[in-house]
Amino acid sequence: MNKISESIKRFDFEDKISGKAIYTPDVHIEGMIYAKTLRSKVPRAKIVYIQIPTLPEGYFIVDHHDIPEKNVIPVVFDDQPIFATDEVNYIGEPILLVVGPEKIVILEIMDKIIIEYQAIQPILSIEDAESCSAPFIFKNQPHFVKYEYQKGSFYESVKCAKRVISDEFRTGYQEQAYLETQSMFATYDGHTVCVQGSMQCPYYIVESLKVALGWDESRIRVIQMPTGGAFGGKEEYPSLPGVHAALASIKTKRPVQLVFERQEDIQCSTKRHPTIIRIESYIDENDDIIARDIEVKSDGGAYAGLSSVVLQRTIFSIAGCYNIGNLRVRGTVFATNNVVTGAFRGFGGPQAFYAIEMHMENMANQLEADPIELRRKYFVKQGDTSSTQGIFYDPIVLDLIADEVIAMSDFNEKRLRFKSEKLKGIGCSIFYHGCGFTGAGEAELIKPSVRLKKDKSEVEIFISSTEIGQGVLTTMRKIVASTLDISIDHVHHNYPDSRNCPDSGPTVASRTVLIVGRLLQDCAIEMKKRWNEESFDIIQNYVYPSHLSWDNQIFKGNAYPDYSWGANVVEVEIDENTYEIDVKGIWAVYDIGTPIDSKIVKGQIEGGIVQGLGYAMMEVLESKAGKLSQDTFTTYIIPSSLDIPPIFSKLVENPSTVGPFGARGLGELPLVGVAPALASAVQQAIGTKITKIPITPEDILKEVQS
Amino acid sequence: MKVNFVLNQNNVSVDVEHSNRLLDVLRDLHQTSVKEGCGEGECGTCSVLLNGKLVNSCLIAIATVEGCHVTTLEGYRNTKRFEAIKKGFEVSGGVQCGFCTPGFVLAAEAILSENPDPTTAEIRKGIEGNLCRCTGYQMIIDGILAAKNIGKGLW
Numbered sequence: 001m002n003k004i005s006e007s008i009k010r011f012d013f014e015d016k017i018s019g020k021a022i023y024t025p026d027v028h029i030e031g032m033i034y035a036k037t038l039r040s041k042v043p044r045a046k047i048v049y050i051q052i053p054t055l056p057e058g059y060f061i062v063d064h065h066d067i068p069e070k071n072v073i074p075v076v077f078d079d080q081p082i083f084a085t086d087e088v089n090y091i092g093e094p095i096l097l098v099v100g101p102e103k104i105v106i107l108e109i110m111d112k113i114i115i116e117y118q119a120i121q122p123i124l125s126i127e128d129a130e131s132c133s134a135p136f137i138f139k140n141q142p143h144f145v146k147y148e149y150q151k152g153s154f155y156e157s158v159k160c161a162k163r164v165i166s167d168e169f170r171t172g173y174q175e176q177a178y179l180e181t182q183s184m185f186a187t188y189d190g191h192t193v194c195v196q197g198s199m200q201c202p203y204y205i206v207e208s209l210k211v212a213l214g215w216d217e218s219r220i221r222v223i224q225m226p227t228g229g230a231f232g233g234k235e236e237y238p239s240l241p242g243v244h245a246a247l248a249s250i251k252t253k254r255p256v257q258l259v260f261e262r263q264e265d266i267q268c269s270t271k272r273h274p275t276i277i278r279i280e281s282y283i284d285e286n287d288d289i290i291a292r293d294i295e296v297k298s299d300g301g302a303y304a305g306l307s308s309v310v311l312q313r314t315i316f317s318i319a320g321c322y323n324i325g326n327l328r329v330r331g332t333v334f335a336t337n338n339v340v341t342g343a344f345r346g347f348g349g350p351q352a353f354y355a356i357e358m359h360m361e362n363m364a365n366q367l368e369a370d371p372i373e374l375r376r377k378y379f380v381k382q383g384d385t386s387s388t389q390g391i392f393y394d395p396i397v398l399d400l401i402a403d404e405v406i407a408m409s410d411f412n413e414k415r416l417r418f419k420s421e422k423l424k425g426i427g428c429s430i431f432y433h434g435c436g437f438t439g440a441g442e443a444e445l446i447k448p449s450v451r452l453k454k455d456k457s458e459v460e461i462f463i464s465s466t467e468i469g470q471g472v473l474t475t476m477r478k479i480v481a482s483t484l485d486i487s488i489d490h491v492h493h494n495y496p497d498s499r500n501c502p503d504s505g506p507t508v509a510s511r512t513v514l515i516v517g518r519l520l521q522d523c524a525i526e527m528k529k530r531w532n533e534e535s536f537d538i539i540q541n542y543v544y545p546s547h548l549s550w551d552n553q554i555f556k557g558n559a560y561p562d563y564s565w566g567a568n569v570v571e572v573e574i575d576e577n578t579y580e581i582d583v584k585g586i587w588a589v590y591d592i593g594t595p596i597d598s599k600i601v602k603g604q605i606e607g608g609i610v611q612g613l614g615y616a617m618m619e620v621l622e623s624k625a626g627k628l629s630q631d632t633f634t635t636y637i638i639p640s641s642l643d644i645p646p647i648f649s650k651l652v653e654n655p656s657t658v659g660p661f662g663a664r665g666l667g668e669l670p671l672v673g674v675a676p677a678l679a680s681a682v683q684q685a686i687g688t689k690i691t692k693i694p695i696t697p698e699d700i701l702k703e704v705q706s
Numbered sequence: 707m708k709v710n711f712v713l714n715q716n717n718v719s720v721d722v723e724h725s726n727r728l729l730d731v732l733r734d735l736h737q738t739s740v741k742e743g744c745g746e747g748e749c750g751t752c753s754v755l756l757n758g759k760l761v762n763s764c765l766i767a768i769a770t771v772e773g774c775h776v777t778t779l780e781g782y783r784n785t786k787r788f789e790a791i792k793k794g795f796e797v798s799g800g801v802q803c804g805f806c807t808p809g810f811v812l813a814a815e816a817i818l819s820e821n822p823d824p825t826t827a828e829i830r831k832g833i834e835g836n837l838c839r840c841t842g843y844q845m846i847i848d849g850i851l852a853a854k855n856i857g858k859g860l861w
């Protein structure tokens with residue numbers, strides 16, 4: 001094992017195990033008051049009027065009138081307001097805050113506020129949006145974005161096809177269900193506003209505050225607090241409560257705490273995109289796949305948010321781990337009056353790999369081929385081009401990964417045996433995750449930088465990457481200490497504060513170890529050269545690798561700076577009375593390059609797999625008339641300790657040329673492949689196709705009876 | 707109403723509405739290891755020991771706590787047993803975001819004080835009411851298994 005992979009005690013361990021870590025809801029300072037958000041109760045309407053009762057002394061309303069500059073949250077398109085002004089577009093959209101010292105009084109005031117709405121016909125599904133003629137939610141069109149790209153000569157090649165195998169799949173919403181709800185805390189000293197809270201991306205909030213307030217950065221400060229889970233749900237969403245808390249603090253000149261209730265959090269924060277995905281494979285007379293036609297439709301909810309970027313990842317990933325010469329891929333994100341969808345671990349990847357891997361499974365069944373061997377025939381290799389025609393420069397070891405997962409799980413033997421054993425099944429998936437921002441995003445949008453400071457024998461790390469449980473406060477120290485060849489006790493690293501940390505980019509896209517870690521390594525190499533100087537600072541900026549290229553207009557080139565790879569096998573048995581799925585085991589093999597800390601890696605793997613298991617078979621979340629039906633932990637069911645199967649995981653060694661010490665991205669990968677492997681196993685067990693996730697006992701019953 | 711109870715071996719007396727949740731009373735008493743994850747008895751982040759039994763403090767009306775012993779991690783962390791559980795979690799890697807952790811530590815105490823030598827299945831059952839969204843549970847289970855060996859004789 002590489003020295004750096006040896007696990008050490010996490011630096012945030014002592015505070016967390018002893019309950020001393022102070023999370024945002026735990027902050028209590030002199031004079032602090034509370035804010036609560038009044039939200040739309042209807043999916044789409046004009047606000048005719050708002051009637052506010054007389055407020056007791058010390059209580060305030062904060063709404064769009066209190067925004068000094070621009071009522072918008074800047075994401076990709078500037079379409080989402082901070083507070084609704086004269087119309088609302090989803091249930092849960094913020095309209096105003098009630099702020100004051102007593103929570104009970106705040107609730108009484110909220111009860112007395114009367115809002116008169118004039119309903120507008122809402123658009124409540126992808127199908128609604130497709131057939132809608134107006135009024136549209138976004139500009140003059142039913143969608144936020146519509147993309148298409150091709151590879152090879154799609155139209156020519158389909159003419160040579162002898163047959164077509166096609167599938168259509170549906171995936172559902174998924175809620176991040178971090179255990180700490182969205183929480184923010186703001187202070188204002190007459191000059192500077194400071195927002196502290198639960199977040200993944202401090203600089204997204206800095207940017208949002210700049211836009212809302214029209215202030216320059218010297219009057220804005222954002223600090224991450226210990227954060228009780230995030231999983232993408234604290235990527236773009238916290239900008240909204242972050243700005244809300246800031247506006248409340250500026251207006252009242254008091255410290256303001258804004259903490260969501262669980263039900264509120266589920267109802268109105270961002271979710272994983274529901275999708276409808278159609279795949280057609282064109283086959284020649286030798287049963288070879290010569291072309292694929294793929295169409296993805298997703299529900300973006302009422303505002304564009306990150307939906308365009310999520311869709312890009314779905315449509316780039318949906319070719320899977322296969323080198324198919326001719327592709328046509330189309331994707332649309334529709335605007336609906338449902339909750340806004342956004343970032344969630346995997347970021348469009350889980351939907352893509354669910355669909356393509358189920359399609360491969362269905363093809364194998366139809367062609368009477370072995371499911372892994374059929375895949376193997378098309379595995380991408382070093383030197384091949386990706387779906388977007390970028391060259392894979394580094395070695396790809398999918399054959400090894402497949403061999404390992406077959407051996408560990410006894411796949412071949414069980415697959416054969418379960419053909420004759422009732423209600424038992426085994427399935428597999430092969431998948432990847434593109435690490436880092438899409439295309440040239442790292443260089444053009446993010447422009448990350450990192451800072452290292454030396455003071456005598458002590459070194460301090462300054463980056464904006466956040467500790468969200470994934471171990472940043474430990475892994476980054478390891479990278480720096482190992483590079484400098486000094487004891488890790490001399491390397492210091494705190495939760496990010498925009499005052500002294502440069503923008504290293506958001507903590508997303510499995511990019512932190514890969515991109516930020518590599519920058520820190522490069523920075524430490526420079527520092528080492530000057531080690532005899534007593535005290536100095538170094539800032540290292542990202543440079544786009546010269547062998548990569550990306551054209552964002554036609555989606556051509558290297559879609560990601562690096563990739564990590566994996567395979568899953570899932571074995572199930574279906575209860576003959578209840579149709580419940582009993583997962584007997586999950587086997588997982590990954591190429592994440594060199595692990596930076598084996599225990600942290602194991603934690604990411606097991607946590608990701610269990611979240612993927614929830615996505616595949618437990619976490620039902622449906623929107624009915626614009627309202628999510630499962631909005632508490634009683635109705636939205638995430639895995640508990642009784643739901644987890646035995647998990648066997650293994651890493652193959654294939655160091656990255658991009659990441660520090662050969663490491664690749666990891667955080668998202670383990671969630672990505674679970675659903676298709678599980679769904680394939682269920683299909684084998686019941687002998688019929690299931691075309692949606694999550695798979696519930698009711699779905700199985702329906703299939704078995706039909 | 708006035709309610710008297712013993713918090714981490716100290717007598718306390720609070721003057722609150724009888725329907726106030728134990729969770730809020732404890733947090734007002736600066737017991738911030740007691741978290742609110744759901745407010746409806748589903749997640750276990752608000753776990754405390756009430757007369758030695760694991761309960762969700764969000765479901766307990768303060769009036770029913772009169773005369774009881776309440777233990778939070780703020781008190782429990784000063785014990786030898788805590789040191790064993792801590793070591794167990796360190797070895798297993800059972801802590802990620804940490805928001806669920808105080809609840810799991812107290813759940814571990816509840817399991818081990820009932821049965822110093824629990825099986826994996828008994829541990830799973832014992833932490834059933836505590837949700838963790840980060841770890842996938844196995845590393846927490848391993849932490850409790852490690853703790854029972856490290857702390858042999860303490861329970």
Ligand code: FES
Pocket residue numbers: 741742743744745746747748749750751752753762763764765
């Ligand atoms: S807050 Fe009490 S169980 Fe979730």
Ligand code: FES
Pocket residue numbers: 179228229469800801802803804805806807837838839840841
């Ligand atoms: S460690 Fe994050 S919820 Fe358990």
